[in-house]
Amino acid sequence: MLLKKSDITKALEILAADASVFVPGQVADVKRFMLWDGQEVELGGDNTTLPPKDILFPCTEKMYNYKLGKSIEIKEVVDNTKQVIFGIRPCDARSIFLMDKVFFEKGFVDSFYKRKRENTLLFAYGCDTVCRTCFCDSMGLDPNDAPNADVMMHDAGDALVMEAYTEAGKAALEKIGDLLSEGGTAEKTTACELKVNATDDLPEKLGKMFEHPIWDEVTRACLGCATCTYVCPTCYCFDIDSDNHGAEGTKYRCWDSCMFSDYSRMAGGHNPRPTKKERVRNRYMHKLSFFHDRYGEMLCVGCGRCVEKCPAHMDITTFIDKVAEVEI
Ligand code: SF4
Ligand code: SF4
Numbered sequence: 269m270l271l272k273k274s275d276i277t278k279a280l281e282i283l284a285a286d287a288s289v290f291v292p293g294q295v296a297d298v299k300r301f302m303l304w305d306g307q308e309v310e311l312g313g314d315n316t317t318l319p320p321k322d323i324l325f326p327c328t329e330k331m332y333n334y335k336l337g338k339s340i341e342i343k344e345v346v347d348n349t350k351q352v353i354f355g356i357r358p359c360d361a362r363s364i365f366l367m368d369k370v371f372f373e374k375g376f377v378d379s380f381y382k383r384k385r386e387n388t389l390l391f392a393y394g395c396d397t398v399c400r401t402c403f404c405d406s407m408g409l410d411p412n413d414a415p416n417a418d419v420m421m422h423d424a425g426d427a428l429v430m431e432a433y434t435e436a437g438k439a440a441l442e443k444i445g446d447l448l449s450e451g452g453t454a455e456k457t458t459a460c461e462l463k464v465n466a467t468d469d470l471p472e473k474l475g476k477m478f479e480h481p482i483w484d485e486v487t488r489a490c491l492g493c494a495t496c497t498y499v500c501p502t503c504y505c506f507d508i509d510s511d512n513h514g515a516e517g518t519k520y521r522c523w524d525s526c527m528f529s530d531y532s533r534m535a536g537g538h539n540p541r542p543t544k545k546e547r548v549r550n551r552y553m554h555k556l557s558f559f560h561d562r563y564g565e566m567l568c569v570g571c572g573r574c575v576e577k578c579p580a581h582m583d584i585t586t587f588i589d590k591v592a593e594v595e596i
Contacts, residue, residue, distance in 0.1 A: 269441060270427045270452035279444045280304050280354065287350035287389070290323050292316050301353065311355045312396045312423060315571065319360045319501030320353050324384045325367065331380060331508070332519040344379075345518075351388040352440075355421075359404045359569040361392045361414035363501035369563045370504050380521075389440055392417035395458045401572030403585055406464035409569060412456035422454030429454040462572070464585045465592040471560035474553060476596055486587050487548035489580040494525035496551070496574035496582065502567045505531070526550055552587060 271279055283289050289304040292311065299310060301320040335341040356364075368385065371378040392414035395402075404411055414420060418437030422429045429452040432438040441448065467473070497503040507524040510517050524531060527547055533539040541547050559567035568584065575583050 269430045269448040269450065270424065271421075271430055271444070271448055272427050274426075275447045276309060276428070277306070279447050280309070282444050282447075283352050283354070283440065287352045289352045289354055290320060292355045301355075304354070309355065311393050311421075311428075314397065314399050315357045315359070315395070315402070317573070317577075318499060319363060319571065319573070320356055321360075321363065321367070321501050321504075323351060323353055324364065324388060325381055325504060325506075328520055328522040329380060330518050330520045333516070334519065335516045337515060346383065347380075348383055348387055351384065352391060353388060354391045355393045356390055356414070356417070357395055357571075358392060358409055358411055358414040359402075359571040360501050361390055361417050362404075362409055362569045363571075364390065365416045366502050366559075366563075366565060366567055366569070367504055369565070373563065389419070389436055390414070390417040391419045391421060391437075391440075394420065394422045394454070394456060396423045398458060398460050399572055399576065401462060401575040401585075402460045402570065403462045403464045403572060404570035405460045406462075406466050407566060407568055407570035408466075411458045411460065422456065424452050424454040427452060460570070462585060464570070465589045466566075467592050470588065470591060471557040471566065473594070473596065474557035474591060475561070477591070477594065478549075478553070480594065480596075482590060482594065483545050483549045486552075486582075486590065487545045490527070490544045490548050490582055491580050492527055492529065492544055492547070493579060494527040495577050495579065497525040497527055498523065499573040499577050501571055501573070502555070502569060526554070548582070552584065555584070556588070 280289055284304060290301045291304045291309040292299060293302055293307055293309060295302055299316045300318040301316060330345040333343045371381040394413060395411040398411060418434045419440060420431045420433055430441060432441050505524045505526060506521040508519060508521045510519055532541045541550055555568040556566055575585060
């Protein structure tokens, strides 16, 4: 189906009638997702500087309100707002597929994430350009396609080609049906310029390299700032804290980072990851090996944001290439 670009605003108005619609655009010169309120949508060009993961997993999220007294009152904060992420890229859509595993599988369901996820529609947009640091197709993704999206969109000149991938996507397209016309094809030839040698045996090989000297070399530059984890669409660690006011307050969670020295410090002061070597090793191993052991997938979608934003030029792509050269 085809949606004329001049009708995007009308389509968003229809979708926004019963959902919060998030679109890519400029916020203080940073391209990121924001609540649509009639502003211009920047579908094409480079991907957003920040991933849209906070729409499903906010950087700070209220969980419970409580009151202490003769009895204890605990009230879960329930948010059932319907949401649409319009223009999510294939790498970021894939990161949601991976987050679903973390928050739904292995016998544990995170009710806060679940409510948001079940109320969120993904309108993915096939990349029409790639950034210098994009390497998703080396990680098994296709920048032209997001198989777990509800609707897949592609640029076709003065229109968008739209295809529903799920029943929910079909229903969403029916809602805007008056604006759609039949037909339309789009070029799906985008490919990353940066190629990385992520060999099939990478997770297994890394599993045997825990004590390898490579870690002394590749971790030296890290400053421990945690930028890499905050810009990463697949990092999901959080901490839980209280905002306490006398006998009442709120429990909330907020993003945490394994790159901070106190992240793994235990009661009594022992820290099993005392230096940046252990912390960077943990991050790379988690992305490329540990997560694969647990869920059968690598936790890096090749979005390149950590490479682009690291102030110390730490680079997961050169690390992967180095591992490919190691003989064990
Ligand atoms: S790898 Fe780079 S972005 Fe990540 S903590 Fe180290 S210096 Fe910061
Ligand atoms: S590790 Fe880096 S390249 Fe991989 S998904 Fe995270 S931010 Fe993107």
